[in-house]
Amino acid sequence: MADRVIPLPTAGRRRLPHAAAPASACGDSGQDCGAPAAAGDLPQAVWDKVKSHPCYSVEAHHFFARMHVAVAPRCNIQCNYCNRKYDCANESRPGVVSERLTPEQAERKAVAVAARLPQLSVIGIAGPGDALANAAATFETCDRIAARLPDVALCLSTNGLALGEHVAAIKARNISHVTVTLNALDPEIAARIYAWIVVDRKRRSGVDAARLLIERQLDGLKAAVAAGLLVKVNSVMIPGINDAHLREVNAEVRRHGAFLHNIMPLISDPAHGTHFGLSGQRGPSPQELKSLQDAVSGGANLMKHCRQCRADAVGLLGEDRREEFSLDRIEEIPAGAPGSREAYREFVERERDHRRTAADRASAALRTAALDRSLLVAVCTKGSGRVNQHFGHASEFQIFEARRDGVRLVGHRRAQHYCQGGDGDDDALAQTIAALDGIGLVLCAKIGACPKERLAAAGIRAIDDYAFDYIETAVAALFKAETARDLAASEIA
Ligand code: CLF
Numbered sequence: 001m002a003d004r005v006i007p008l009p010t011a012g013r014r015r016l017p018h019a020a021a022p023a024s025a026c027g028d029s030g031q032d033c034g035a036p037a038a039a040g041d042l043p044q045a046v047w048d049k050v051k052s053h054p055c056y057s058v059e060a061h062h063f064f065a066r067m068h069v070a071v072a073p074r075c076n077i078q079c080n081y082c083n084r085k086y087d088c089a090n091e092s093r094p095g096v097v098s099e100r101l102t103p104e105q106a107e108r109k110a111v112a113v114a115a116r117l118p119q120l121s122v123i124g125i126a127g128p129g130d131a132l133a134n135a136a137a138t139f140e141t142c143d144r145i146a147a148r149l150p151d152v153a154l155c156l157s158t159n160g161l162a163l164g165e166h167v168a169a170i171k172a173r174n175i176s177h178v179t180v181t182l183n184a185l186d187p188e189i190a191a192r193i194y195a196w197i198v199v200d201r202k203r204r205s206g207v208d209a210a211r212l213l214i215e216r217q218l219d220g221l222k223a224a225v226a227a228g229l230l231v232k233v234n235s236v237m238i239p240g241i242n243d244a245h246l247r248e249v250n251a252e253v254r255r256h257g258a259f260l261h262n263i264m265p266l267i268s269d270p271a272h273g274t275h276f277g278l279s280g281q282r283g284p285s286p287q288e289l290k291s292l293q294d295a296v297s298g299g300a301n302l303m304k305h306c307r308q309c310r311a312d313a314v315g316l317l318g319e320d321r322r323e324e325f326s327l328d329r330i331e332e333i334p335a336g337a338p339g340s341r342e343a344y345r346e347f348v349e350r351e352r353d354h355r356r357t358a359a360d361r362a363s364a365a366l367r368t369a370a371l372d373r374s375l376l377v378a379v380c381t382k383g384s385g386r387v388n389q390h391f392g393h394a395s396e397f398q399i400f401e402a403r404r405d406g407v408r409l410v411g412h413r414r415a416q417h418y419c420q421g422g423d424g425d426d427d428a429l430a431q432t433i434a435a436l437d438g439i440g441l442v443l444c445a446k447i448g449a450c451p452k453e454r455l456a457a458a459g460i461r462a463i464d465d466y467a468f469d470y471i472e473t474a475v476a477a478l479f480k481a482e483t484a485r486d487l488a489a490s491e492i493a
């Protein structure tokens with residue numbers, strides 16, 4: 001998407017709904033990665049579904065938390081990147097095993113998390129198998145949660161094989177958001193990704209099985225969109241198998257009216273025991289993923305802030321608070337008042353307005369930058385869209401790209417906590433430096449002299465001058481300063 005740089009969010013801008021937008025709409029949508037910036041950008045009904053969903057809105061992901069309840073252990077297909085010991089890799093990272101729950105346990109856990117986490121806005125079912133291969137447990141869980149927490153949105157993720165037959169039940173339960181995994185449109189390619197599927201209790205494999213799966217995925221996608229569900233499509237990027245083909249998939253995703261396309265990197269490790277892991281199939285590098293995302297132009301809007309979270313994840317995307325809410329701990333949590341969520345949502349509305357005003361000013365400043373080039377900046381943040389985390393506490397960096405015409409989130413890189421009980425961990429720092437490959441600037445709220453020097457020796461400048469500023473404002477100011485410096489250096493040369 002190199003030619004689709006997205007301007008900073010603009011307050012009060014009115015736009016066409018996504019389905020009616022021109023081919024370049026993503027580049028003009030006032031959002032960093034396929035997610036809407038303001039109420040005026042979308043029809044009100046869509047905005048209401050998007051504004052608090054951390055996966056469907058990049059802005060919302062700074063403020064709102066999701067929770068997964070792992071009530072779906074079985075699966076009806078076999079993906080070559082999946083080992084059933086672990087979570088569904090269509091929505092999650094392989095290599096982790098979630099705490100499996102009954103619907104009753106899921107209800108208790110959801111109520112406990114909601115009592116402690118005013119940021120909670122959505123509860124999703126994303127495995128550990130396929131939500132719709134376990135339709136009875138999935139729907140009972142949704143019914144129970146809806147009765148206890150009516151202000152929290154319901155979301156599910158599926159491989160799509162059984163989606164078509166369940167759209168009416170999904171709609172009837174007010175499950176508002178559905179993710180379908182679609183890795184290929186070409187059965188020959190899909191046959192390299194799926195070992196088998198089960199239809200009518202019969203296991204099928206090969207190109208014919210792949211063709212049937214794709215037909216069902218597309219039929220389910222169409223039916224879900226027609227029913228008014230907000231649909232996201234996930235695709236796993238597998239170098240040498242479907243990476244080039246994903247451009248076609250992206251165009252098809254748009255054609256079918258899905259709201260977002262999330263291209264996720266294959267995670268392939270022999271230790272996970274997957275077919276791909278054991279056969280040496282590699283995943284893409286961050287640069288390869290970004291190149292594909294940049295190349296997908298004029299297609300569906302892209303999600304770039306996915307964290308491939310676990311099927312029992314709790315918290316803001318990128319943070320992991322599930323251990324606070326294990327079954328043995330939730331008994332001690334007293335019931336919470338929904339008022340705390342209401343108050344938090346009112347705070348977010350006010351914060352959004354401030355943030356957009358600041359972003360408008362930053363956007364205007366960017367347009368006067370000395371040079372136009374791409375600048376990648378790694379940001380330490382613990383939410384609220386601000387540079388507000390100590391370098392030593394970061395477990396990930398959000399990666400922003402600045403150009404003269406905008407700042408956009410382009411991904412994230414995992415880091416290791418440098419501060420360990422008051423001491424610096426040199427091994428962790430070495431891993432963090434490796435994770436920042438290709439990125440020369442880090443924005444953080446604070447950093448000690450030692451790690452700052454180590455980063456500098458690796459060619460990475462850590463800057464804490466913009467502590468607690470909004471991220472876009474800070475990145476824009478840094479871009480202006482860096483381009484002015486570059487221009488001055490070129491004139492001297
Ligand atoms: Fe969960 Fe998925 Fe719903 Fe989000 S996750 S079911 S849409 S509430 Fe989000 Fe996690 Fe990425 Fe999924 S970051 S893996 S996209």
Ligand code: SF4
Binds near residue numbers: 087
């Ligand atoms: Fe595994 Fe999910 Fe694929 Fe099923 S759909 S095989 S659980 S990755």
